[in-house]
Amino acid sequence: MGTGLANVLAIGDEQAVSRFVAEHAPRLLQVARRLLACEEDARDAVQDAFTAAVRSIDSFDGQSQLSTWLHRIVVNAALMRLRARQRRPEVSIESLLPEFYDDGHRVEPRRAWAATASELLERRETRQLLERLLAEIPDEDRTVLVLRDIEGLDTRQTAEHLATSEGAVKTRLHRARAAMRTLLEQAMLEADA
């Protein structure tokens, strides 16, 4: 059994391999970029993913789509690169979370940004802004945000990828969303000023 990649490998035709790569690499690179926030690391992760896919093609049982299988492999490859690379200087996520007084009320809350979500969606620069802000989230928190809110994995799938508990995923997701909100708020208020 096996489709796509298995047939391509069986044939061994370089042109077929190139077409296969051209079909799947864009999606895989997109995922790797968001997880790693570094172009070079992302390309290396995609290469790792293709290599791993070739070596484990016999384990692909065709029960899922080939693209889904490759997606899982590139997520794992990117996570391995994240664990292996030296920690970059990062903003502490604590500084991006809402602050509270001892009585539980928020410290100096700001006004919500004026634009509605649909207005923001219509602006061409919104996507670029979001991608830039995403890269500012600390690695471990960004990972959960990417897997849950962008790649659409559920809590259980995310926990499996990260070898952690579902409770830990939920906690980290909440913090990552709050941090992203703060970064977006800062950018929106600067733009409105």
Place this chain on the structure above:
Amino acid sequence: MICREFIAMIDEYLAVSSTADDRAECEAHLATCPYCRDYLKTYRDTIGLLKDAIAKTPDADVNPEVAEALAKAVMKARNPDS
């Protein structure tokens, strides 16, 4: 309910997965706290933008040199002795 408690429960509130009592407490707090109403709006907007703006971005461009290097890696993995 105080602001810290509401914000701690915000994901359950948005996912409609909180208990009926918790939900009622959240809504009672929102009725009296403009700051948390604002926070809820911007928090919900943020999640929506991640899902709608970023998730639906067209796939990355892969330049020809990168694609060629990837294809070579696949060929090498297939034929490690060559």
